[in-house]
Amino acid sequence: MLGSGAAQERVTYSSRIKTEDTIVEKLARQRTRLDRVQDFAGGRFDIDCRLGELRAIASRIQGVIEAYGISVKVKEYLAENQQGYRAIHLHITSSAAGRVELQLRTALQAAWANTYEVLADVAGRGIRYDSDFLTGDEVFDKLAHELRHASDSLYKFELALDQLPPELSHPLDETHGRIHQELSKTKKLLIESLDRLASDIVDRGRSTP
Structure with missing residues (x-):
C-alpha cells in the first residue's frame, strides 16, 4: 500500500x-x-x-x-x-x-512532534493541550511558544513544496536536479535541527532541579 x-x-x-x-x-x-x-x-x-x-x-x-x-x-x-x-x-x-x-x-511533522513531545515530558504535559499553560521555567515556556510558531513556518514550507511542479520531485535534468537537492538538503537540516533541540531539552531537564 x-x-x-x-x-x-x-x-x-x-x-x-x-x-x-x-x-x-x-x-x-x-x-x-x-x-x-x-x-x-x-x-x-x-x-x-x-x-x-x-x-x-x-x-x-x-x-x-x-x-x-x-x-x-x-x-x-x-x-x-x-x-x-x-x-x-x-x-x-x-x-x-x-x-x-x-x-x-x-x-x-514527525520531527517537530517528537521534539515537542520531549519538551512536554520534561517541562509539563499541559503544553500539549493549552497554549497558556506555564511550566514554571521561563526557558521552557519560551521554547514551547517558539516551537508552536515554528510549526506554522514548517507548514508554510511544506505547502510551498506541495505547489512545486512534479519534475522537481523526480528531476529529469541538471537544473531540476540541483533544485531538488537544495530543497532536500533544507528539509534534512530542519529535521536535524529539531533532533538536536530535543537532545538539548533532555540535557536541560536533567540539569534543572
Missing part, C-alpha cells in the same frame, strides 16, 4: 497502546466517557513525503479498509492544528477489533 523497495525506506512505523494513566488523564481533560475514547491503541506512519502525497496515502488506506465494511473517519490536523501538532488521523471502528487510531505524518 505504501510502496516497496526504496519507497519503504521513507516510512517509519511505530505502534502504541495507551497506559491507564494517560486514559484517565484524557477522560478528565475532555470530560468524556470511556466508550468515546478512540485511541486506546494505534499505529503511526512517519513518511518522507509531501502534504499532497500524505493526503493521497490517507485516502487510499481509508478506501482499502472501508472495502471490508469497516468504518473509517479521517481527521485532518494540518491547517487546523493542535498546539502546533499536525498530522492526519484515521479513526477506525470495527465490531471485531474495536477502536483504533492510525496517525500519518510527514517527516517534518
Whole structure:
C-alpha cells in the first residue's frame, strides 16, 4: 500500500497502546466517557513525503479498509492544528477489533512532534493541550511558544513544496536536479535541527532541579 523497495525506506512505523494513566488523564481533560475514547491503541506512519502525497496515502488506506465494511473517519490536523501538532488521523471502528487510531505524518511533522513531545515530558504535559499553560521555567515556556510558531513556518514550507511542479520531485535534468537537492538538503537540516533541540531539552531537564 505504501510502496516497496526504496519507497519503504521513507516510512517509519511505530505502534502504541495507551497506559491507564494517560486514559484517565484524557477522560478528565475532555470530560468524556470511556466508550468515546478512540485511541486506546494505534499505529503511526512517519513518511518522507509531501502534504499532497500524505493526503493521497490517507485516502487510499481509508478506501482499502472501508472495502471490508469497516468504518473509517479521517481527521485532518494540518491547517487546523493542535498546539502546533499536525498530522492526519484515521479513526477506525470495527465490531471485531474495536477502536483504533492510525496517525500519518510527514517527516517534518514527525520531527517537530517528537521534539515537542520531549519538551512536554520534561517541562509539563499541559503544553500539549493549552497554549497558556506555564511550566514554571521561563526557558521552557519560551521554547514551547517558539516551537508552536515554528510549526506554522514548517507548514508554510511544506505547502510551498506541495505547489512545486512534479519534475522537481523526480528531476529529469541538471537544473531540476540541483533544485531538488537544495530543497532536500533544507528539509534534512530542519529535521536535524529539531533532533538536536530535543537532545538539548533532555540535557536541560536533567540539569534543572
